Amino acid sequence: xxxxxxxxxxxxxxxxxxxxxxxxxxxxxxxxxxxxxxxxxxxxxxxxxxxxxxxxxxxxxxxxxxxxxxxxxxxxxxxxxxxxxxxxxxxxxxxxxxxxxxxxxxxxxxxxxxxxxxxxxxxxxxxxxxxxxxxxxxxxxxxxxxxxxxxxxxxxxxxxxxxxxxxxxxxxxxxxxxxxxxxxxxxxxxxxxxxxxxxxxxxxxxxxxxxxx
Amino acid sequence: xxxxxxxxxxxxxxxxxxxxxxxxxxxxxxxxxxxxxxxxxxxxxxxxxxxxxxxxxxxxxxxxxxxxxxxxxxxxxxxxxxxxxxxxxxxxxxxxxxxxxxxxxxxxxxxxxxxxxxxxxxxxxxxxxxxxxxxxxxxxxxxxxxxxxxxxxxxxxxxxxxxxxxxxxxxxxxxxxxxxxxxxxxxxxxxxxxxxxxxxxxxxxxxxxxxxxxxxxxxxxxxxxxxxxxxxxxxxxxxxxxxxxxxxxxxxxxxxxxxxxxxxxxxxxxxxxxxxxxxxxxxxxxxxxxxxxxxxxxxxx
Numbered sequence: 001x002x003x004x005x006x007x008x009x010x011x012x013x014x015x016x017x018x019x020x021x022x023x024x025x026x027x028x029x030x031x032x033x034x035x036x037x038x039x040x041x042x043x044x045x046x047x048x049x050x051x052x053x054x055x056x057x058x059x060x061x062x063x064x065x066x067x068x069x070x071x072x073x074x075x076x077x078x079x080x081x082x083x084x085x086x087x088x089x090x091x092x093x094x095x096x097x098x099x100x101x102x103x104x105x106x107x108x109x110x111x112x113x114x115x116x117x118x119x120x121x122x123x124x125x126x127x128x129x130x131x132x133x134x135x136x137x138x139x140x141x142x143x144x145x146x147x148x149x150x151x152x153x154x155x156x157x158x159x160x161x162x163x164x165x166x167x168x169x170x171x172x173x174x175x176x177x178x179x180x181x182x183x184x185x186x187x188x189x190x191x192x193x194x195x196x197x198x199x200x201x202x203x204x205x206x207x208x209x210x211x212x213x
Numbered sequence: 214x215x216x217x218x219x220x221x222x223x224x225x226x227x228x229x230x231x232x233x234x235x236x237x238x239x240x241x242x243x244x245x246x247x248x249x250x251x252x253x254x255x256x257x258x259x260x261x262x263x264x265x266x267x268x269x270x271x272x273x274x275x276x277x278x279x280x281x282x283x284x285x286x287x288x289x290x291x292x293x294x295x296x297x298x299x300x301x302x303x304x305x306x307x308x309x310x311x312x313x314x315x316x317x318x319x320x321x322x323x324x325x326x327x328x329x330x331x332x333x334x335x336x337x338x339x340x341x342x343x344x345x346x347x348x349x350x351x352x353x354x355x356x357x358x359x360x361x362x363x364x365x366x367x368x369x370x371x372x373x374x375x376x377x378x379x380x381x382x383x384x385x386x387x388x389x390x391x392x393x394x395x396x397x398x399x400x401x402x403x404x405x406x407x408x409x410x411x412x413x414x415x416x417x418x419x420x421x422x423x424x425x426x427x428x429x430x431x432x433x434x435x436x437x438x439x440x441x442x443x444x445x446x447x448x449x450x451x452x453x454x455x456x457x458x459x460x461x462x463x464x465x466x467x468x469x470x471x472x473x474x475x476x477x478x479x480x481x482x483x484x485x486x487x488x489x490x491x492x493x494x495x496x497x498x499x500x501x502x503x504x505x506x507x508x509x510x511x512x513x514x
Contacts, residue, residue, distance in 0.1 A: 044484045049284060050269040051336060052484045113487060117473070125471055179471065181334070182381035182452060184281060 010082075017084045025091045032095040036060070036102055056106045064099035065176065065190055068169050071096055072197040079207065080200070090145055093165070097142035100172075104135050127178035134171035137164045166201075169194045264327055265338040267407050269481045274414045275332065276433055277381050278367065278374040285376070286414035292373045293434065295418040304364075304439040307355025314418055318404070320353055321345035325408075326401055328424035330431075331463045331495045333449075337477045342422055343405030348396045356392070356440055363395040364388075364445035365421060366437035382448045388432035389445030389459070390423065393504055399424055399497060402435075425497040427461045458514035462505070463495035467514045 039059050043052035048059075071092040077083040085092075112118045121128045141162055143149070150158045173191030180187050199205070264270075276286035279293075298314040323343055331337045351363070369385035371377050377384045394400065401422040404411055411417045416433025423430050429449050439445070449457035456470050465475045476488035494501050505513075 046483070050265075050273040050480045051283065051478065053478065054283075054336075056484070110484060111478075111488075117476075121473065124473075127471060182277065182281070183379075184381060185379065 013082045017082075020085060021087055023088070025088060028088060028091040028095065032098070035063075036099070053106065053110045057103060057111060060099050060103035060106060061176070064096055064103055065172055065194075067092060067096040067099060068165070068172060069190070069193055069197065071165065072169055072194065076197060076200040093141065093162075094145050097138050097145070100135055100138055101142075104132075127175055130171050130178065131175035134168045134175060137168040137171070141165060141168075166198055170198065262339060264341045264407075265481050267409070270338060270340055270406055271412045271414060273338075273480055275334075275428065276376075276414055276416070278369075278376045278384075278386065278434075279414065280376045281381065289375055290413035290417075292375070293368070293370070293413045293417065294373060295413060295434075298418045298436075300419070300435060301437045302350075302354045302439075303437070304441045305357040305360035306440050307357060308353070312354075317350060317353070318345075321349055321402075323404065326403075326422070328399075328401075328422060329492075329495050330422075330424065330428055331477060331491065333427035333429055333457065333461065333469060333474075335469075335472060335474060335477050335491075336480055337489075337491075337495075338480045340422075341407055342401060342403040343408060343411075344401040344403035344419075344422065346398060347400045347402050347421065348398065350402060350438075351396060351440075354438075354440070359442055360440035361392055361442050362440075362445055363390050363392060364437075364439040364441060365390075365432045365435050366439075367432055368434045368436045382452050386432060386448045387446060388421065388430055389447050390430075391444075391504075392440075394423065394501075397501060397504065399500055425463055425494040425501045427463060429457070430461050460505075460510075460513055462501075462510065462514070463491065464493060464510055464514065465491040466493075467511050 039048070039056065042048050043056045046052070048055035071089060074085045074089045074092065077085060108118050112121060122132050123129065141164055144153065144158065144161060153161065170191075173187070173194045176187040177191055272287045273283045274286040275283070276290065279286040279289040299311045300314060300317065301311050303309045323345055325341060325343050327339060327341045329337060330340050347363075365388045367386035368374075369377060390400070401424075403416070403420050403422045404418060406412070406415060411420065413434075416431075416435075419435055420433040421431045421435065444459060447459060450459050450461075463474075468474050474491055477491045478488055479486065492498070
């Protein structure tokens with residue numbers, strides 16, 4: 001079985017891995033930046049419907065969750081499917097951070113627009129509090145997503161610090177669930193996927209590594 | 214003899230049909246000629262009263278029977294069959310029965326009413342409705358003594374309403390008013406917008422408009438009206454009574470548990486418009502505050 005199926009599957013995997021490895025990271029940054037800018041332009045020119053602020057808030061927030069999910073999928077994809085996106089994990093994380101930042105800025109500056117009201121919402125509205133907490137957890141990750149910081153912190157401490165993305169992602173999902181009006185499926189699906197990807201990191205689910213011991 | 218409501222907004226405030234499709238360009242042009250410094254508070258207040266465009270009113274809707282996205286009703290509501298349409302009027306009335314809408318309309322006086330609409334989600338519009346007073350319909354049915362409340366029900370048609378396959382709320386959508394609220398001259402049964410037949414996404418062919426209450430009280434596509442003694446079960450109130458009160462009068466001093474109701478976003482202002490302060494009873498305090506005398510509006514919200 002493994003003789004007949006293993007080889008073609010393995011080569012398909014290798015082809016995908018080779019193709020994604022060939023993409024330079026700046027391409028991802030450029031795509032993300034132009035997408036973010038384009039959506040903003042659409043909002044400013046009336047192409048996002050009659051209420052562009054809410055639309056922008058939602059687009060940036062939803063895309064942020066999707067990119068965070070992609071980032072959380074990198075390790076399980078390698079462990080369980082043999083697909084290697086490691087090279088792009090930093091770009092994925094940085095793009096997610098900027099999407100969350102854009103989501104926050106649209107809310108704070110365009111939607112609320114008043115410092116006292118922003119603060120009141122953060123302390124009084126649980127779903128805002130949760131979203132804000134998730135954003136704060138991502139700030140040190142955004143600031144240390146560079147080679148200098150990895151060297152300075154050392155690989156082990158850097159990896160430990162970047163595990164903050166786990167609670168941040170869970171808070172992001174909960175933030176989405178909490179703001180829904182009525183019983184809605186989509187936020188529950190996002191949160192379920194996030195929790196599932198986090199569960200794949202549980203120690204007993206890790207495959208045994210033959211080479212060690 | 215209820216006094217008929219006369220709007221402080223007149224037909225002169227309604228942008229002529231030829232202009233409403235591109236009102237914003239015209240306003241922008243006018244502002245450019247006048248210069249920003251010359252536009253005083255009065256001019257700005259008037260602009261705040263100007264009705265939203267037909268496009269804004271018909272593409273930004275909450276009508277969960279057709280999807281939860283703001284644009285979903287505009288895309289999906291064409292599936293709703295609105296002709297023929299009948300309303301069952303039952304409960305404590307002298308003339309219960311199934312009324313054809315066309316027969317009702319032949320008895321009613323259609324008026325234009327330019328009302329503010331304030332959604333519980335803290336956005337607002339100004340809509341030039343056409344419709345008749347609910348009071349007149351209640352007189353047609355003959356309300357019996359002892360009827361304290363009016364219950365309303367929206368059509369429930371899974372074949373025509375893609376949204377009802379999901380249990381977002383306990384379908385059908387239901388709403389209710391106290392009898393004095395229902396008989397108030399401001400309370401309208403709308404059948405048109407800008408003189409056009411009301412589009413499906415706005416609640417065709419006939420919907421309630423209660424301008425001093427949050428928008429979800431103004432139930433759409435009504436198929437049943439019941440006069441009764443007890444307070445009706447209503448959709449959002451039974452979904453979460455802590456978040457959506459039976460009365461749901463617009464009140465900037467009583468926040469929704471998850472967000473502030475002190476300000477609102479006026480639809481159509483674009484990406485850089487500021488929020489506006491929300492008015493008590495959505496600006497209809499003089500007309501309706503007496504209905505709630507002696508009530509603690511933070512308890513009976």
